[in-house]
Amino acid sequence: xxxxxxxxILDNLVYILAIVLxxxxxxxxxxxxxxxxxxxxxxxxxxxxxGPRGLLQPFADVLKLLxxxxxxxxxxxxxxxxxxxxxxxxxxxxxxxxxxxxxxWVLADINAGLVYVLAMTSLGVYGVIIAGWASNSKYxxxxxxxxxxxxxxxxxxxxxxxxxxxxxxxTLNLSDIVRAQEGGIVNWYIWPLxxxxxxxxxxxxxxTNRAPFDVAEGESEIVAGFHVEYSGAAFAxxxxxxxxxxxxxxxxxxxxxxxxxxxxxxxxxxxxxxxIIWFLAKTSIFLYAYFWLRASLPRYRYDQIMxxxxxxxxxxTIVWIMVVAVMKVYNVGPWWN
Amino acid sequence: MTKFVKYLKSLTLNEIRKGxxxxxxxxxxxxxxxxxxxxxxxxxxxxxxxxxxRRYPNGEERCIACxxxxxxxxxxxxxxxxxVREDGSRRTTKYEIDLFKCIYCGFCEESCPVDSIVETDxxxxxxxxxxxxxxxxxxxxxxxxxxxxxxxxxxxxxAKYR
Numbered sequence: 001x002x003x004x005x006x007x008x009i010l011d012n013l014v015y016i017l018a019i020v021l022x023x024x025x026x027x028x029x030x031x032x033x034x035x036x037x038x039x040x041x042x043x044x045x046x047x048x049x050x051g052p053r054g055l056l057q058p059f060a061d062v063l064k065l066l067x068x069x070x071x072x073x074x075x076x077x078x079x080x081x082x083x084x085x086x087x088x089x090x091x092x093x094x095x096x097x098x099x100x101x102x103x104x105w106v107l108a109d110i111n112a113g114l115v116y117v118l119a120m121t122s123l124g125v126y127g128v129i130i131a132g133w134a135s136n137s138k139y140x141x142x143x144x145x146x147x148x149x150x151x152x153x154x155x156x157x158x159x160x161x162x163x164x165x166x167x168x169x170x171t172l173n174l175s176d177i178v179r180a181q182e183g184g185i186v187n188w189y190i191w192p193l194x195x196x197x198x199x200x201x202x203x204x205x206x207x208t209n210r211a212p213f214d215v216a217e218g219e220s221e222i223v224a225g226f227h228v229e230y231s232g233a234a235f236a237x238x239x240x241x242x243x244x245x246x247x248x249x250x251x252x253x254x255x256x257x258x259x260x261x262x263x264x265x266x267x268x269x270x271x272x273x274x275x276i277i278w279f280l281a282k283t284s285i286f287l288y289a290y291f292w293l294r295a296s297l298p299r300y301r302y303d304q305i306m307x308x309x310x311x312x313x314x315x316x317t318i319v320w321i322m323v324v325a326v327m328k329v330y331n332v333g334p335w336w337n
Numbered sequence: 338m339t340k341f342v343k344y345l346k347s348l349t350l351n352e353i354r355k356g357x358x359x360x361x362x363x364x365x366x367x368x369x370x371x372x373x374x375x376x377x378x379x380x381x382x383x384x385x386x387x388x389x390x391r392r393y394p395n396g397e398e399r400c401i402a403c404x405x406x407x408x409x410x411x412x413x414x415x416x417x418x419x420x421v422r423e424d425g426s427r428r429t430t431k432y433e434i435d436l437f438k439c440i441y442c443g444f445c446e447e448s449c450p451v452d453s454i455v456e457t458d459x460x461x462x463x464x465x466x467x468x469x470x471x472x473x474x475x476x477x478x479x480x481x482x483x484x485x486x487x488x489x490x491x492x493x494x495x496a497k498y499r
Contacts, residue, residue, distance in 0.1 A: 041360045045370040198350070296360040297353070316348075 015107050019096050027243040028058035034291045041295040065239075068232035073136050076229070080134035085230065085237035088127030092244035095120035099251050100175040102261045102276040113174040114162055117252060118155075121207060124245060125151040128209075128216065128226050131238070135229040143225025146302060147209055147216030153309040154206040154213075160317035161200035164193050165256045167324050168335065174252075178260035184272075185264035186334050190257040192327055195320050197257045199313050201286065204249035206305065208242060211294035215302050250286035251279075258282045380458050382491035385443045387459040388434050388472065389481035389488060391452060398478065399453035402429045406445035406454050414438035415445060432474035436464075457484050458491060 032047065032054065039046030047054035072078055098113040100106040110116060125148055132144020166172060168189050169180040181188050190197050206213035217225040227238045254260060261279040265272040300308070327333070371378055392398050402419035418431035445454045457480065464470050481488070 037364070040364045040368070043363055043366050043369050045368050045372070048372070292357060292360065296356045 012107065019107060020093060023093065023096060023244050023247065024240065026247055027240055028062065030243050030247065030287065031061065031239075032058050033287070034294075037288065037291040038295045041292075062236065065236040066233050070232040070234050071229070073229045076136045077134045080130050081229075082234065084127045084131035084134060085227075085234045085241065086127075087130065088124055088241035089237045089244070091120050091123040091127065092241040092248065095248050096244075098174055099248065100178060100255065100260060101279055103175070103179075103274060105276065106175055109173065109175055111171075111173050114166060114172040114177070117174075117248070118159060118162060121245065121248065122151065122155050124241065127238075127241065131230070132226040135226070137229050139222045139224075139228045140226050142222050143216050143228070146222075147226055150209070150213065150216065150305055150309075151207055153306060154203040154313075157199055157309055157313035157317055158203040158207060160314065160321060161193075161196040161203065162256070164196040164317065164321050164324050165189060167321060167328060168193060174255055178255055178262065181259035182262055182274075183334075184262075184266035185259075188257065188259040188262075188264075189335070192324060192333065192335050193257060193320070195316055196324075197253070199317055200257070201249075201253050201289070203309075203313065204253065205290065205293065206309070208245045208249055210242075210246065210290055212297035212300050213305055214299060215305060246290055247283065247287065250283045250290070253286050254279060254282035382458075382494040383443075384458040384460070384491075385441045385446075385456040387436075387457050387462055387480065388439075388445070388477055389455055389457050389484060390432065390474065390477040391455060391481045391485065391488065392478070398428070399451045400429055400432065401451060401453075402427050403450060405448040405450065409444045409448040411442060411444065412438045412440050414440075429474060432477065434472045434477065435470060436472060437470045452492070455481075455488055455492070457488055459484070 035057075036046040036054075047057040050056045050060045072081060095117050097108045098106065098110060098116050100109075128147045128151070129144050132140045132142075132147070135141070165177060169177040171177060171180070205211075209216040215221075215225075217227075222228070227235060230238060260282075261274045261276055263272045263274060263278050327335075390398065390400055402417060404417050404419070407415045407417045414435045416431065416433045416435075417429055419427055420430045422428045441456065443456055446456050449455075454477075459480075
């Protein structure tokens with residue numbers, strides 16, 4: 001019994017390490033990818049000095065951040081000031097526990113996976129609020145307030161969009177949600193849940209405080225928002241948390257609406273086989289969309305963000321949940337029959 | 338009614354799609370960036386960079402200490418002392434340009450009756466300690482000696498427009 005327990009713990013530790021290292025490496029290269037994509041859309045080159053084609057740029061950035069001094073603002077609450085980036089990072093990483101990378105490739109195959117993910121991504125707001133409060137700076141506090149209101153608002157639209165997925169699949173287990181979408185591109189939930197798909201992704205962008213919903217950072221208005229007083233490794237943790245959250249939103253969109261690890265093709269050829277590569281490719285599309293949106297759209301005004309969240313997204317999601325329920329009851333299309 | 342139509346149109350995300358397509362088009366465009374140390378943009382023969390004092394082909398320095406450049410310099414960056422040399426000709430004993438004062442207007446070059454002080458097309462230079470910004474006569478002559486070929490070429494190219 002003890003041996004089995006030990007084996008389980010060791011096994012899980014290896015998996016956790018693999019996921020965490022994978023996420024950190026992905027985040028490192030995501031920053032490179034972001035800078036390249038945005039530069040290309042600005043008709044620039046982007047980073048191309050460090051290493052061949054600038055490929056070592058992320059490591060240079062990390063080294064710079066880690067060797068810098070962590071500055072504590074005067075009268076800042078040191079404990080809260082340090083715990084805030086840790087909360088942000090921990091919740092962003094914890095959500096990865098239930099993400100199925102391939103059939104059976106999941107750390108914790110729990111039945112409440114969807115609720116767990118929702119809980120973890122919304123816990124991240126505590127990191128932001130505490131950071132803004134502990135910094136003892138007006139810009140940080142303003143940024144934290146904005147961010148808190150925004151995340152709480154979009155949490156609702158996001159939750160309703162997930163209820164749509166829950167109704168469609170009849171399960172909260174992420175692996176089972178993917179399995180319910182087996183059989184080519186027509187069986188994916190993106191088609192019956194199209195409005196929910198857009199709302200989920202846009203809410204995800206708002207939830208991670210990314211452009212065009214980045215009023216929490218708002219360089220031109222409140223300098224850098226809640227992390228204005230952070231430097232060095234503490235800032236790096238915020239950065240890591242934000243990007244890990246972006247990846248998880250993209251991965252979840254791929255899982256819930258684009259059929260996770262399933263191929264868009266049907267048949268017996270190699271291209272129609274389910275594979276982790278499909279999952280990664282679908283996730284990458286949404287990561288690219290993050291940067292695409294950032295390069296294309298100007299920042300929303302604060303009241304416009306609130307209007308979009310409360311007056312547009314929530315009514316649409318509520319209506320569409322009913323539509324999905326009706327479609328499910330009457331076994332519409334290739335999805336429910 | 339129009340408000341309702343507008344609302345429906347906004348739900349199609351058509352405007353956002355248009356904006357995204359535009360940025361996507363630019364994504365594939367040829368980039369304007371010049372990779373600086375490896376690639377350089379062409380320079381005009383009139384480019385006004387680091388100064389140099391020229392010599393005649395026989396090795397005699399051109400400058401006759403007329404001090405026109407010192408007089409015309411709007412930033413008062415040039416300082417000249419002159420004396421009579423052993424052979425009786427008038428020459429500078431001190432010719433200094435403070436490159437921190439200099440605004441690279443090229444008036445010194447324009448005013449010079451013997452084409453002695455010129456501005457070369459060198460723009461990549463720096464100073465490593467205080468005081469190095471003042472170029473002495475020896476330094477200026479050395480630059481002139483080193484880049485004489487280049488200076489003569491650019492002056493030749495520009496001559497017909499003067």
